[in-house]
Each structure stands twice: as structure tokens, then as C-alpha cells.
Amino acid sequence: KAGVTQTPRYLIKTRGQQVTLSCSPISGHRSVSWYQQTPGQGLQFLFEYFSETQRNKGNFPGRFSGRQFSNSRSEMNVSTLELGDSALYLCASSAPFGSDTQYFGPGTRLTVL
Amino acid sequence: QQPVQSPQAVILREGEDAVINCSSSKALYSVHWYRQKHGEAPVFLMILLKGGEQKGHDKISASFNEKKQQSSLYLTASQLSYSGTYFCGTEQRGDDKIIFGKGTRLHILP
Numbered sequence: 383k384a385g386v387t388q389t390p391r392y393l394i395k396t397r398g399q400q401v402t403l404s405c406s407p408i409s410g411h412r413s414v415s416w417y418q419q420t421p422g423q424g425l426q427f428l429f430e431y432f433s434e435t436q437r438n439k440g441n442f443p444g445r446f447s448g449r450q451f452s453n454s455r456s457e458m459n460v461s462t463l464e465l466g467d468s469a470l471y472l473c474a475s476s477a478p479f480g481s482d483t484q485y486f487g488p489g490t491r492l493t494v495l
Numbered sequence: 496q497q498p499v500q501s502p503q504a505v506i507l508r509e510g511e512d513a514v515i516n517c518s519s520s521k522a523l524y525s526v527h528w529y530r531q532k533h534g535e536a537p538v539f540l541m542i543l544l545k546g547g548e549q550k551g552h553d554k555i556s557a558s559f560n561e562k563k564q565q566s567s568l569y570l571t572a573s574q575l576s577y578s579g580t581y582f583c584g585t586e587q588r589g590d591d592k593i594i595f596g597k598g599t600r601l602h603i604l605p
Contacts (some may be wrong), residue, residue, distance in 0.1 A: 386536075415592070419514035424497075425537070425582060438592035472536060484527070484593065486585075487534035 384409065386475050386487035394493045400461040403490045407475030408452050413437075414456040416448060419470040425446065428471075431456050460492075468494045496521050498585045500596035506603050507573050515599045517583030518565040526559050526566040527584035530577075536583060540568075563568070578603045582585060 387406045395401050415438075416428040427440035431450035448484050450456045454475075460467055472490050474484035499517045502579060508512055514519040523543045532600075541550045543559035543566060550557055552569040554571040570577055580600050 417595070422597065425584075425595035427592055427594055430592055438590070440592070483539045483542060484529075485539070486529075488536050 388490050389490045392491045395463050396495050399463050403458045405473035412454050412474035413476045416458050416476045416494040417472045463494045465494050498596040500599050506602045510572050513570040515568040515581050519585050521587050523585050524588045525563050525586045528568050529582045531578045532579040533604040573603050575603050
């Protein structure tokens, strides 16, 4: 099986812009979770989607949003970028429930200038 | 509620043992362990679903003490390939999301 893929792998944006990141889960996986990883903060949970519905949300401002399509692919959008949004954004897919093993993609490295 | 991992970092020589702890202030349903090597995505190690459960493969094992709301990861006779950052992820009852700790950096010296 192909693994989780994320595009783009690297992105450079300036403050105030918006960005959309994409994640394609492992075939058959219907749950997609997004995490922000910054040095010293570990993996911070953004949100989880299952069957096109947001099932859980972390403590991030409304500038962070996401969606999931009928084929389970997911997108994450960050509007009005701030310098502090620079991070590695990881998505992970799992079988039906969040308590199952999470398979991580390689991540998208976002740099905000 | 983010779980607390300890220690934050540890340096070992090849062949030595290590223990990484993960504690939560909330009742836990499951604990997940992942390892991330520099520049790579986190990779699943194991999941513990029952209180008192111990799992392991190769020379890496873990325990889950439900009453104490903590889990420990044991690395025995560490190898150079064990170097990386170890994350525990916890899930509370009735909540499907997994919250990860800040990680423990493990460096193995030859």
C-alpha cells in the first residue's frame, strides 16, 4: 500500500497570506488528523476528520481550518499567516477510529517570512 | 491535556538501557508510542489499550499503569538505530483524538 502523501513538501509564504496544504491518506483509511510540529512543542493536535466531518478540534485559532473530501483526501487551510505559523505540518491517517495506529505523512514544511 | 514526558533528553552508550515516562492528569483509554528520526515522519512503535498491559517487540517494550495514568517505554541494550525523538500520545475515554507529549530526545553513542 502507498503511504500517506502530503503536498507540497516545502512552502514559503509571507505574513498575511493564506496557504492550503493537502493530504492523501492510505487507501481505505477514512480518518485524517492534522498536527503542527514546532521545536520544543512536540506534536500539537489541530483537528481530525472522519467521513468528511470534523470530529475533533484542538486549541488553535479559527485561522486554521480544514476539510475532507468524499475520497478521504483532506486539506488544511491557514489564513492571515503569522510568523509563528512556521512549522512542520503533519497529517496522519488511520482506520475508522482515532485510537487506531496513526500513519504519518512526510509533512509540509511551512516557512512564513 | 498534553501528557508530560520525562526525561526531556537522554544520552546513552550503545548497549545501555533507557526508560522514558509519560504521565497524564486525566484518566487514559490508550497510550501510543512513536519514534521520529531527524527529518523524518513519526513512526508507530506500539499502542497500549488496557491498564497493566505490557507490550514489546525486539528490545523495546512498554507498560501502561491505568491507575497511575502513566506509561513507560523501555529500551533494552540500546542500538545506534534507536536514536531519535520518542513521543507518547494519549487518548482519554470518550475522546477519539490523540494528544502527544513534547517528546524525549534519545541519543545513542557508539
